[in-house]
Amino acid sequence: MLLRFQTTPIRFVAAGLAALCLAAISPMQSIAVDGSASRPNVLMILVDDLGYGDLSSYGAEDLRTPHIDQLVERGIRFDNFYANCPVCSPSRASLLTGRFPELVGVPGVIRTHRENNWGYLDPNAAMLPTSLRNVGYTTSLIGKWHLGLESPNKPNERGFDHFHGYLGDMMDDYYVHERHGNNYMRLNDQEIKPTGHATDLFTQWAIDFIGKRVGQPDPFFLYLAYNAPHTPIQPPPEWLAKVKQREPNISEKRAKLVALIEHLDDGIGRVLQTVNDGADAEKTLVIFSSDNGGQISVGANNGATRDGKQSMYEGGLRVPTCAVWPGKITAGSRTDAKGITMDLFPTICEAAGASFASPIDGVSLLPVMLGEQANVAERDLYFHRREGGNRYGGLTINAVRRGDWKLIQNSPFKPLELFNLADDPLETTDLAKRAPKVFNELSSALRAQVQRGGAVPWQRPAMRDAR
Numbered sequence: 001m002l003l004r005f006q007t008t009p010i011r012f013v014a015a016g017l018a019a020l021c022l023a024a025i026s027p028m029q030s031i032a033v034d035g036s037a038s039r040p041n042v043l044m045i046l047v048d049d050l051g052y053g054d055l056s057s058y059g060a061e062d063l064r065t066p067h068i069d070q071l072v073e074r075g076i077r078f079d080n081f082y083a084n085c086p087v088c089s090p091s092r093a094s095l096l097t098g099r100f101p102e103l104v105g106v107p108g109v110i111r112t113h114r115e116n117n118w119g120y121l122d123p124n125a126a127m128l129p130t131s132l133r134n135v136g137y138t139t140s141l142i143g144k145w146h147l148g149l150e151s152p153n154k155p156n157e158r159g160f161d162h163f164h165g166y167l168g169d170m171m172d173d174y175y176v177h178e179r180h181g182n183n184y185m186r187l188n189d190q191e192i193k194p195t196g197h198a199t200d201l202f203t204q205w206a207i208d209f210i211g212k213r214v215g216q217p218d219p220f221f222l223y224l225a226y227n228a229p230h231t232p233i234q235p236p237p238e239w240l241a242k243v244k245q246r247e248p249n250i251s252e253k254r255a256k257l258v259a260l261i262e263h264l265d266d267g268i269g270r271v272l273q274t275v276n277d278g279a280d281a282e283k284t285l286v287i288f289s290s291d292n293g294g295q296i297s298v299g300a301n302n303g304a305t306r307d308g309k310q311s312m313y314e315g316g317l318r319v320p321t322c323a324v325w326p327g328k329i330t331a332g333s334r335t336d337a338k339g340i341t342m343d344l345f346p347t348i349c350e351a352a353g354a355s356f357a358s359p360i361d362g363v364s365l366l367p368v369m370l371g372e373q374a375n376v377a378e379r380d381l382y383f384h385r386r387e388g389g390n391r392y393g394g395l396t397i398n399a400v401r402r403g404d405w406k407l408i409q410n411s412p413f414k415p416l417e418l419f420n421l422a423d424d425p426l427e428t429t430d431l432a433k434r435a436p437k438v439f440n441e442l443s444s445a446l447r448a449q450v451q452r453g454g455a456v457p458w459q460r461p462a463m464r465d466a467r
Contacts, residue, residue, distance in 0.1 A: 039135065039352050040325065041213070041284040042221045043275065044344070045268060046095065048088065048144065048230040050320060051294025053303030054261055058320045060301055062247050063258040067269030071288055075324030076333040076369050082401075083292040084341040085385050086309055086316030088169060089119050089146050091291040091341045092225070096147070096158075097125045098345030098360030100382055102453030107396065108386035110146060111169055112180050118386045118394075120460045123152045126358035128345050129159030132221045135354045140209050141165060143202040143225035149184070156188055160223075163188050164205040166198070171227060174198045174234040197236055199228045199260075203267035207274045214278035219352070224271065228264040233298050235259035254299040282326045285351050287344060290319040306427045312383055312399040312410045313427050325351070329369050337368045337375045338401075378403060382449045386458070400446045407442035416443060 053059050057069040057077070084094035089110045090101030097104045104125040108118025129139035140162040141155045146169050148154060155163035168184035171177050174197050177185050185192050194201050206224050213220045239259040243250065250258065268288075275281050293316045294300025296308035302315035309316055321339065323329055342362035349356060350364045367373045383399040386392075395412035404422035409415070418432040418439050432439050 038283060039137070039219045041219045041275075041280055042132070042137075042348055042352060043271075043284055043286045044095075044221070044223045044348070045271075045286065045288045046092070046223070046225045047264060047288075047290050048225075048227050049292060049295050049300070049309055050229060050261070050290035051300040051302040051308065052305055052315065052318045052320055053301040054229075054257075054294055055320050059303055062250055062254070063243075063261055065261065065265040067265050067272060068288060071268075071272070071286060071324055072322045074326070074331050075286070075322050075329045076335060078321040078323075078339055079334065079336045080338045081289065081319055081321035082317045082338070082340045082381060082383075083290065083319050085383060086292045086311055087385060087387075088230075088291050090385065092144075092146055093119070093121060093125075094340075094342035094362075095344050096128045096223075097358075098128070098342050098356075098362040099125065100342065100361050100384065100449070100453070102384045102386075102458070103361065103456055105456050105458045106147070107384055107453060107458050108388075109169060110148060112149065112182060114460060116388055117460065118388065119458050121147045121153045121158075122456065126356050126360075127159040128348060129161075129221060129223070131159075131349055131354040131356040132352055133159055133161065135352060136218045137221045137352065137354075138162070138213065138216070138218055139221045139223075141223045141225065142206045142209060143223075144227045145225070154189070162209065164209070165202065165225070166227065170230055171198060171232075173232065174228075197234075197263075199226060199264055199267050200236075202226055203270055206271045210271070210274045210278065210280075214280065219283075221348075221352075226264060226267070229257060229260040229294075229300075231295065231298055233257050233260055235263050239263045251299070257299040285323070285325040285328075285348070287321075287323045287348070289321040289341065289344070291341075292316060293319060304425065307410075310385075312385070312397055312408045314421070314425070317383060317399075323365075323369050325369070330371055333371065335368055335374070337365070338381065339363075339365050339368075339376070340381055380445060380449075382446070384450070384453055396450065398446055398450060400442055400449065402442060402445070405438055405442060407439065407446060418442070 055065045057072040083091045084101055085091045087109050090106050093101040093104050093106035105122040106119035110119040111117045133139050139160050141160045143165040145155050145167050149167050164187050166184050168179045233256040243255045243259045275284055293302050293308045302308050305314035307313035307315040343365050346362045346364040347366050350366045363376050381401045386396045388394050399408040404420050406419045408417050417430045419427045
């Protein structure tokens with residue numbers, strides 16, 4: 001039975017800044033849950049830097065991803081789904097808070113060294129696992145956290161009952177699991193030193209967690225966050241050899257990435273098989289997505305889009321996404337409805353019958369997934385990233401999409417560009433001078449959104465207190 005809202009829906013329409021400011025929902029929305037309705041388990045799989053064209057089901061011809069492809073076939077495929085940011089931490093913050101990332105203090109990448117750190121998750125931000133735990137879910141994060149290295153922003157302090165994974169950003173080695181010589185592998189608060197490829201470790205830990213939940217009366221929320229296929233591109237040797245044998249004309253660079261993705265797909269297949277073996281598949285909502293687009297310099301394929309990871313062009317933002325819920329979501333369905341990472345927060349809450357005590361920016365996509373409506377109400381989608389180095393200078397790059405129009409500033413030192421994605425999906429023709437009315441409207445809206453983000457601290461407290 002479908003869970004339905006008793007009062008004003010979580011879903012929120014944002015068309016321009018006025019709607020963004022007025023549409024924040026009231027705290028503690030109540031949700032009517034039929035006593036006979038069972039809450040689904042939720043398995044949220046987020047992979048790292050997977051290109052829009054780097055699945056067989058999304059057009060790749062030189063790789064094999066049968067398990068993720070089967071997910072796509074068994075549920076609904078999104079053709080127009082966006083990451084909130086073209087880099088890691090902000091999109092993860094959006095997933096877990098339902099907000100634009102700069103509004104919860106994560107406009108850029110959270111890193112080990114303070115001088116190169118561009119985010120601090122707001123300790124007061126409402127978190128998805130907390131909302132789910134409040135309605136009886138056992139919550140677990142397996143894999144990559146990347147939203148803080150110290151209290152109060154460690155997973156067990158932000159709503160997760162169980163954490164088995166990696167606190168930091170990228171690993172310098174998939175087998176050593178360190179970053180700049182620091183070990184960020186943890187079992188809850190305990191530092192651990194496991195052996196093996198990180199993908200295999202996260203897969204096995206997810207299998208272990210699901211196995212323990214079989215037969216338990218309370219549902220689980222498992223956020224399975226792989227660090228693959230992020231750099232370093234380091235597949236197990238046997239997987240690389242298999243790709244080279246099958247694809248004799250493939251380049252070394254591409255072969256390594258394909259092998260890393262295929263190894264990832266195999267791990268996801270093992271996790272899904274564990275769900276099936278436990279007879280929980282029929283009552284499990286599975287969502288799959290990527291935190292941003294693929295990194296072109298290591299051979300990623302972002303399909304028919306421009307550019308890749310780090311970029312505000314479509315290749316950095318559009319990501320493969322699907323959802324499966326047997327008996328609820330029609331197998332083999334497909335939608336061009338626009339979704340974004342922060343929408344997954346209210347989507348999961350609605351499916352689970354959970355409430356939350358904070359305004360959000362996301363829109364529940366559950367009606368689209370269930371085939372009840374073809375689209376969501378039109379709204380502006382904003383994208384924001386702060387970064388350091390000479391390329392960015394601690395400044396921001398930004399974009400806004402309104403309907404078919406997209407305004408983008410892909411460098412803080414270059415002019416804004418305007419594209420019409422319906423006519424120009426590869427973003428080749430700048431219409432800034434030809435469509436001044438649209439340009440001025442969108443640039444005004446974008447500036448207002450940047451101002452909203454500027455009100456939220458994003459530096460660690462020690463940095464804010466420095467004189």
